[in-house]
Amino acid sequence: MSSQKTVTVTPPNFPLNGKVAPPGSKSITNRALLLAALANGTSRLSGALKSDDTRHMSVALRQMGVVIDEPDEVTFVVTGQGKLQLPAQPLFLGNAGTAMRFLTAAVATVQGSVVLDGDAYMQKRPIGPLLATLGQNGIRVDSPSGCPPVTVHGEGRVQATRFEIDGGLSSQYVSALLMLAACGEAPIEVALTGKDIGARGYVDLTLDCMRAFGAQVEVVDDSTWRVAPTGYTANDYLIEPDASAATYLWAAQVLTGGKIDLGVAPEDFTQPDAKAQAVIAQFPQMPACVVGSQMQDAIPTLAVLAAFNNTPVRFTELANLRVKECDRVQALHDGLNEIRPGLATIEGDDLLVASDPALAGTSCNALIDTHADHRIAMCFALAGLKISGIKIQDPDCVGKTYPGYWNALGSLGVQLSY
Ligand SMILES: O=C(O)C1=C[C@@H](OP(=O)(O)O)[C@@H](O)[C@H](O)C1
Ligand SMILES: C=C(OP(=O)(O)O)C(=O)O
Numbered sequence: 001m002s003s004q005k006t007v008t009v010t011p012p013n014f015p016l017n018g019k020v021a022p023p024g025s026k027s028i029t030n031r032a033l034l035l036a037a038l039a040n041g042t043s044r045l046s047g048a049l050k051s052d053d054t055r056h057m058s059v060a061l062r063q064m065g066v067v068i069d070e071p072d073e074v075t076f077v078v079t080g081q082g083k084l085q086l087p088a089q090p091l092f093l094g095n096a097g098t099a100m101r102f103l104t105a106a107v108a109t110v111q112g113s114v115v116l117d118g119d120a121y122m123q124k125r126p127i128g129p130l131l132a133t134l135g136q137n138g139i140r141v142d143s144p145s146g147c148p149p150v151t152v153h154g155e156g157r158v159q160a161t162r163f164e165i166d167g168g169l170s171s172q173y174v175s176a177l178l179m180l181a182a183c184g185e186a187p188i189e190v191a192l193t194g195k196d197i198g199a200r201g202y203v204d205l206t207l208d209c210m211r212a213f214g215a216q217v218e219v220v221d222d223s224t225w226r227v228a229p230t231g232y233t234a235n236d237y238l239i240e241p242d243a244s245a246a247t248y249l250w251a252a253q254v255l256t257g258g259k260i261d262l263g264v265a266p267e268d269f270t271q272p273d274a275k276a277q278a279v280i281a282q283f284p285q286m287p288a289c290v291v292g293s294q295m296q297d298a299i300p301t302l303a304v305l306a307a308f309n310n311t312p313v314r315f316t317e318l319a320n321l322r323v324k325e326c327d328r329v330q331a332l333h334d335g336l337n338e339i340r341p342g343l344a345t346i347e348g349d350d351l352l353v354a355s356d357p358a359l360a361g362t363s364c365n366a367l368i369d370t371h372a373d374h375r376i377a378m379c380f381a382l383a384g385l386k387i388s389g390i391k392i393q394d395p396d397c398v399g400k401t402y403p404g405y406w407n408a409l410g411s412l413g414v415q416l417s418y
Helices: 026-038 052-063 095-110 130-134 170-181 200-212 243-254 272-280 296-304 317-324 328-339 374-383 395-400 404-412
Strands: 008-009 017-019 040-046 067-072 075-081 112-115 140-142 150-155 160-167 188-193 217-221 226-228 260-262 289-291 312-318 345-348 349-352 363-368 388-393 415-417
Touching: 026 052, 026 075, 026 095, 026 170, 026 200, 040 200, 052 067, 052 095, 052 395, 095 112, 095 130, 095 150, 095 170, 095 404, 130 140, 130 160, 150 312, 160 170, 170 188, 170 226, 188 328, 200 217, 200 272, 243 272, 243 296, 243 374, 243 388, 243 404, 272 296, 272 415, 289 296, 296 312, 296 317, 296 328, 296 349, 312 415, 328 345, 328 363, 328 374, 363 374, 374 388, 374 395, 374 404, 395 404, 404 415
Parallel strands: 017 260, 160 188, 289 312, 363 388
Antiparallel strands: 008 388, 008 415, 040 075, 067 075, 112 150, 140 150, 188 226, 217 226, 312 349, 345 349
């Protein structure tokens, strides 16, 4: 649960200039860890993220017999045996959505019953659609609430030929099944039911990573993939920096009129959140409407930035943000209104931010409830670059994906008081 600790950001009265390299991508690190673990042989993953989410994944894989060495701050050396072993204890995955969803599918390859659990926040994050698909394919699963804890009763082999999945609530279900599909006994088709998936870019990320570890995936049509039963091949793999982490730095740059060298160009990212850079670059003339579904983890950054824009911004297609680490639509609304009543309103699943450039240079007495959500903490720190008196609860929650966040701001000269 949230700690009592807080951090107060003192607005710098100078542009933020300097060099800050964002950490490795959480999404890619957790995919690569899993695929390397399923391979037979040793893979060296460099440029990786070391954070709560990747620790949960790596500890769980070690519990299943995978040898993982960490020679330095950005490298995992993973030695898999081509098969995960039955863990002696339940897997505890904190609030790491990728670890929970990807492993729930992957442990179907294990012979025996595997329990996957998370923290109190994770126990509210739905996983029912993924479980239903596994169940329909003869993989017995128990989860009384439709959220973790989950028990998967694997039989050591996956005999499915087609996984049908509604990825409307989370693209992670689709990614989880695609990664499992290469471990089948015959080719497996993965087909989307339902309207569409939110961030399709995360599925593309999964396909890229699978192919890098030897998978053969054929795109049948817009919503169907056929995955050959190749298993995975060990590989040395370079992980790109985290695009969601980069959004805070891009926003800090435009908010303060500075120049932060991230060491990577926006167009070099393959992750969906990199699209946010084009929106950030338009500040203080951000567009009147921003669609959230294709870059959902960047929405907190954009919503706080919008408060300082010249004109209001409506964020649409945010339903999926309500089932993240917390209900982010509500948390953003509440935090913005804590800064200035009326700054944000919710209409259905849309968030309207009533921009007010005059906020810059003012002071307030706002205590931001992060709900232990790293992105809520990181995005409201951006407001603290322009307004004094912004106090953020539980600053350590950034450890989920960006443990070095406060140090990064400090290295740019931002004063932080704990
Ligand atoms: O596949 C991934 O790596 C992710 C997919 C997205 O989740 P949903 O698919 O649940 O929206 C994103 O929000 C999450 O941080 C990472
Ligand atoms: C939603 C997030 O994480 P996950 O779903 O992987 O827990 C996030 O990092 O913003």
